[in-house]
Amino acid sequence: MYLTLQSYIKSIENEKPKIDEKRRTKLTAIAEYIREKRDSGSPARLTFICTHNSRRSHLCQIWAAVMAEHLGVNEIETYSGGTEATAFNPRAVAAIERAGFKVQGMNGENPRYNVFFDEDKEPLVCFSKTFDDDYNPQEHFAAVMTCTDADENCPFIPGAEKRFSIPYVDPKESDGTAREKETYDERCRQIAVEMYNLISQV
Numbered sequence: 150m151y152l153t154l155q156s157y158i159k160s161i162e163n164e165k166p167k168i169d170e171k172r173r174t175k176l177t178a179i180a181e182y183i184r185e186k187r188d189s190g191s192p193a194r195l196t197f198i199c200t201h202n203s204r205r206s207h208l209c210q211i212w213a214a215v216m217a218e219h220l221g222v223n224e225i226e227t228y229s230g231g232t233e234a235t236a237f238n239p240r241a242v243a244a245i246e247r248a249g250f251k252v253q254g255m256n257g258e259n260p261r262y263n264v265f266f267d268e269d270k271e272p273l274v275c276f277s278k279t280f281d282d283d284y285n286p287q288e289h290f291a292a293v294m295t296c297t298d299a300d301e302n303c304p305f306i307p308g309a310e311k312r313f314s315i316p317y318v319d320p321k322e323s324d325g326t327a328r329e330k331e332t333y334d335e336r337c338r339q340i341a342v343e344m345y346n347l348i349s350q351v
Contacts, residue, residue, distance in 0.1 A: 150219065150267045154249030158219055158345070166342045175315050176343060180350035182291050182311050187224040187351070194226045194290035198299050198306070202231030202277040203238040205295040205317045208337055211245060212344035214273055215266050222351050227273075228290070230280030232299050237262055237275050240324065244333040248341070281307060315343070 168176070179195070186193035197209035210229035217225040236259045245264065246252055253272075254262035263272035278284055280292070280303075292309040294300040297316045306312060317340065323332035 150215075151249050151251065151265075154215070154266055157249050157341070158216075161338075161342050161345050168343060168346055172315065172343065173346065175313060176347040177350055179291065179293065179313050179315075180347055182313075183222075183225060183351045191289065192224050192226050194228065194286045195293055196228040196230055196280055196285055196290050196309070197293045197295050198230055198232075198280045198303070199294075199296040199319075200232050200298045200302075201235040202229055202233075202279070203235050204241040204320055205336070205340070206231065207237050207241060207275050208245070208340045209293065209295050209344065211250070211264055211273055211275065212341045213348065216341075216344045216348040218266070218270070220345075220348050220351075222348055225348070225351075226286075228285045229275070230278050230282055230285050232279065232303055234259060234277045234279055234282075236260065236277045238321075240320070240329065240333050241337075243330075244320075244337040247334060248337055 183193040195213060197206040199206040206229035210227045214227040242252055242262060251265040252262050254260045259277050261274060261276040264275050265272045288308040290309055291311040291313060292306040294314040295317055296319065300314050317336060320333045320336040323329045
């Protein structure tokens with residue numbers, strides 16, 4: 150794993166950031182699902198869902214995968230999707246680059262990005278898509294709702310055997326402001342912290 154990324158994760162481990170009890174309970178429930186799937190001999194597939202699959206759901210997909218790698222939890226597959234497809238927002242891409250990832254992407258309205266965390270590992274492929282896109286699992290997965298809009302507007306996720314809700318404030322609210330970079334970095338770190346907490350419970 151890249152040294153910059155290792156240092157970022159180490160800072161999370163050392164700080165032991167506080168997560169309020171309500172959110173910790175939700176993360177523990179997802180960890181229990183992962184353990185149940187592992188004990189049954191099946192991979193735990195987590196599809197993180199927000200409205201546009203442009204910011205929060207991608208950050209969750211990426212950090213959950215990396216924390217699983219970092220903590221040696223091999224039975225997890227992570228995906229993301231939205232209620233509609235747009236594009237992986239460049240501001241969110243920049244935030245993960247500042248955290249230590251290396252990103253390669255192609256131009257276009259909805260580019261596919263290769264997100265690298267280790268020279269010797271395959272990259273995560275990230276692009277905006279609906280949650281039921283063929284790239285994502287169609288059954289035997291848990292839907293993890295990362296925004297209240299998607300949670301409220303999608304009362305039913307076909308194929309999901311479990312559903313969890315851990316909404317995050319959309320960093321989009323800071324777009325075009327003086328706090329844009331800071332807000333994206335804060336949300337990136339919050340999600341990294343919570344995915345570390347989640348995976349460490351498995």
